Amino acid sequence: MKKYFRELSVAAALGILLLALGIFAPSFFQPQPLLSLVTREAPTLVVACGMALVIICRQIDISVGSMFAVCSVCAGLLAAMHWPLALVLAASVLIGAVFGAFNGALVAGLGLPSIVVTLATMVTWREGLRWLRQGVWVDLPNDVQWFGLPQMAGQWTLVLVALTILILLALAMKHFSVGRFIYAVGSDAEAARLAGIRPRLLTFGVFVFMGALTGLAAMMNTIQSPQVDPNSGTGLELKTIAAVVVGGVAISGGRGTLWGVFAGLLLLACISPALTHLHVEAFWGKVIQGAIILLAVVADGLRTRKQRN
């Protein structure tokens, strides 16, 4: 109970929000719009899982939004060339992994600070994509949307894929040695090295994995609509970092769980539709999102302050 206090308190906040919606705006709980909302957030959840690993490893990746856009456009172009979807998916994941490997090589290989490296790659990939594509949308063939499944089935597939990844990763982080290694490197890379872990290799791997997950998420996003937006993924990095932080992962690494990230993401994702249902102007969504982030860290700060005294 005490161990998962942070995760539970975010889940409680989410519960209260849903309860309030149930009382004041029951229209929020119509199954179809709710399913659409969850489907829209499914790719974000996949990216947020990767981001959680990166942050637990005491790094950060703010280039995910740009990687997401590049992977989306590449996947769209390949799909438009009538590649089989399985191959497109593999290509998208691979492209993401290559971009991730680039970040990883600079961070783990050269020892450059991840925030600056990914800031640079964020700008570079985004502008490069704009240059090459000039902002043209990619039209997809008809059978690509929802993998050619009926919409309902497609939506459920995406949600289940995202949840499977979440559950597998959460279990792996707790029970597999690789997961424990990531926590160890995040807490203290030097101590981890002395304990026989190879922090640089692991960090490189985490960045590659982050890229691969971003590629997967891009594919999950691409098949949701008949066209690919070349500007997709703008602000994705901040959205996922916010979810990770609200979910109780320490930005200084080594602490936090994916369950918390899941609760944090749901909480943040519910806000703007909730506002619509409560007839509040949608512009307040950003304010509330900022306030939730601050509230979450202030709560953390007050708790550690108490422990210090």
Add this chain to the structure above:
Amino acid sequence: MNTDKHGLKKNLLRHETILFVVLVAEWLFFDVIGHNFGTYDNTCDILRHYCEIGLLALAMTPIILTGGIDLSVASLLGLCAILFGKFWRDAGMPIPLAAACTIGVGALAGGLNATLISWLRLPPLIVTLGTYSLFRGLAEAITHGVDTFTDFPNSFLFLGQERWLGIPAQAFVFIIATIFFWLLVHRTTFGRSFRAIGFSPEGAHYAGIPLGRRVAMVYVLAGVVSAIAAIIYTARLGQAKADAGTGYELFAITAVVLGGTSIFGGVGSIHGTLLGVAAIAVLHSGIAHAVLPGEMAGMLTGLLLILALAGSILPKMISGLRARKSAPRLAKQIP
């Protein structure tokens, strides 16, 4: 760290010299291939357009020196621009009073960051990520996303659009701010304490530096400077909108890091930041004048940033290999 203090100083000097050479090369290159690039008018234009980013970068330098970061400066610029318009149009204040109130709001908003970061000791990256969202959201909520403020009097627009004594009027504000920050960082004990905090907060604490107050100071200063930048931005464009200055925080951070300030704090200079801003400004303007695709500017900025970083770390790596100590370690994350 202390063993190669002398070498570090040399390194720093070298970084800025290289950046200066890059800047001159950029200038000459675009002067040759661009149309009307090297003219006096265009120089004034560059000054005009990059004044706000320059101001934000100046304020960002002491923050990064202390090992912190502020992602919220551009959002605060947007909020302050809106509030300035509100004070002037809706509250009927005269321009100087409205400007003073806006700067007051900027200081308050910076104070919010400062309180959370220095009093509760929260990570600056996350606090300012929160206020990044909060300030921009407030700006949008106040204007409902559509309201803009225009029709400012000509005497006010002078600040952003006209020249005084032959140079753009806002350049004077920038020059004053530069002198202020240069003196603060390089000629006062405050500047030394920022570096000390960046090197080692613990050590600075035991050396008797009031950590909380010094850290709070740099964030409040950033708030004030963001407000000033907001006023100049409004004067330059003649209108205030909620999306004012979107993405400027990245430009400012890029300029500071490009200028040789370590993202982990402790090392850096105001003149380096100035060179960083100039390098970015000349690159963007030059590419526009040479009728090259505008996206190239962003790409090159990113590449330049990576190269600058790699360049700053290579000598250390080589000396590390020579010393055959341990393998190069992972860079620490911002606290």
